Amino acid sequence: MRLTRYIVRRLLLLIPVLIGVSVLTFVLIRVLPGDPVLLIVPETATEADIQQARERFGLDQPLVAQYLTYLGDVLRGDLGRSITTNTPVAEQLARRVPLTLELIVYAMGLALIIAVVGGIYAARRAGRPSDHTARVVALAGNSLPEFWLGLVLVLIFYQALGWAPPPAGRISPLFSVPPITGFITIDTLLQGDLPAFFSALHHLMLPVLTLAIVITAPLLRSVRASALEVIDSDSYRCAESHGLKDRVLLFAYLFRLTLIRLPTLAALVFGNLLGGSVLVEYVFSWQGLGQWALRGLLLRDYPVIQAYVLVVATFYVLVFLIADLLQAALDPRVEV
């Protein structure tokens, strides 16, 4: 009951943020120089044609009226139509979200495993060479521009070694996978098409690796720091001096206590990935959310950008809510 109340309260707090974000987006993109209508009308269009196109998208209305119409539509679940392609934005969004999510969920999973294992390993050997190595590697990973790393991985694993597929698309063109969930690894499995599944994994390999390398650094550093804190704590030292087995110490004490701090940072990393996926998507020609938003921004496709920002901001807040709930579940001292 208290949990439900907490969740409802947090979701209610989401409303003012989203309204603020939508107003800011709305105003920002409309003061951008460039007129989307001029991009879609034919070159021979007369002034009247342009005016008509403008009316079709409601762009002739005053800004406040436009916003209120937009807000009303969004509340009814209508995100509008793309100005440049004239298709419903919600439809495009539904197609794009799984692509990006698939990429970053796998990258997050991989990075979390490396960070937890590596971080605890480094903490248990604090001050020794292996610890220093882990930290230097993490620092270096944090300094890598992800778009360049992606290119280098393509050079090595596609160009030189031929292990990876060309950086275009998410499955070999030999396969056709009718979308069910939109997540290609899930869809291929649901249809029992194993060769297609492996082709999809193959295509995911490099972009996921690129993202994982870049995001592992902050996670590993945080895991190491909290593991060190646990190791230095009285309770851990007590357990240690009671002569508990190493395995028990590792899993029942160190592992569990270290994980408590992880959800908040993981949420931050996840949120940043979602809003920053565009560079890696660009390198690997991944037709996800990031590329969609970039195209929308370049063509001044107002409804597209508005929808993108709204979705990313919502995800961002939701991920933090989930992280807080997780933390409360992991740490009995934290009350929601």
Next chain:
Amino acid sequence: MAVVDDLTHPPAKRIRRGGDGLIAAGSLILLIVLVGAVAAPWLSQWGPTEIDPIAFLEPPGPGHWLGTDGNGMDIWSRILFAARIDLGVAVASVALAVLVGGTIGLATGYAGGWVEETTMRLLDIVQAFPVFILALTVAALLGNSLHTLILAIGLINAPAYARLMRAEVRSLKNHIYIEAAECAGNSRLSILFRHLLPNALTPLLVIAPLNCGWAILMLAGLSFLGLGVSVPTAEWGAMISTGAADVVGGRWWTSVFPGLALFITVLGFNLIGEGLLQRTGQRR
């Protein structure tokens, strides 16, 4: 309380706070990059946008140490000249962020009340925005000259500094020395700038180097997407972007070398930042 603590707990094992090595290594890297940037015209015989008409996409060799790009421009020379822009934009944008964010944080933290509440909620909104889209939008809005890029990257960074400064000021303003300063009849401005500011500034300056590294990556990322510096300005991200098309043909030098320069510079900033965090005891 503190006294009791001291009595019951023996002083913690005196640990030498590391970080000096990291700071030295980072400073050395940045010094080399800086020398390269300043001495660029003397270290290379080619100009940053000078075209060698008989060398297009030439691999690294004696004529062009790091090869040439598809326009026949010398990669080594462009990398050197690019350091001027990348370093300049990074430092200038972070300085701007510290200035703007710090001022906002200082004022709101000291003022408190609804001013503080409103400002923080506004910052919430800005921070819930996808960073990259915000940067792209501001850059597109203001046009992509170097000044507007500095402005865009700096303003995006400002909320973080505002938060940090506000938190510092809030914890400092209840200290006895501030109360003493108030009792001594100092004006509000004097308390703000002579008593609060010097003490609250340290945490901002400690994270500034890390932020410089981030700002360079941001600038390079924007340029990589074609929204940063204008072609053919020598800038690392823009160079990688030009080189990206050559990768599939196996011509690696057009993108690998500028990326290395970018990576090493960011690493330099991060080493210093990490070292500073260790020295101030925020990280072990």
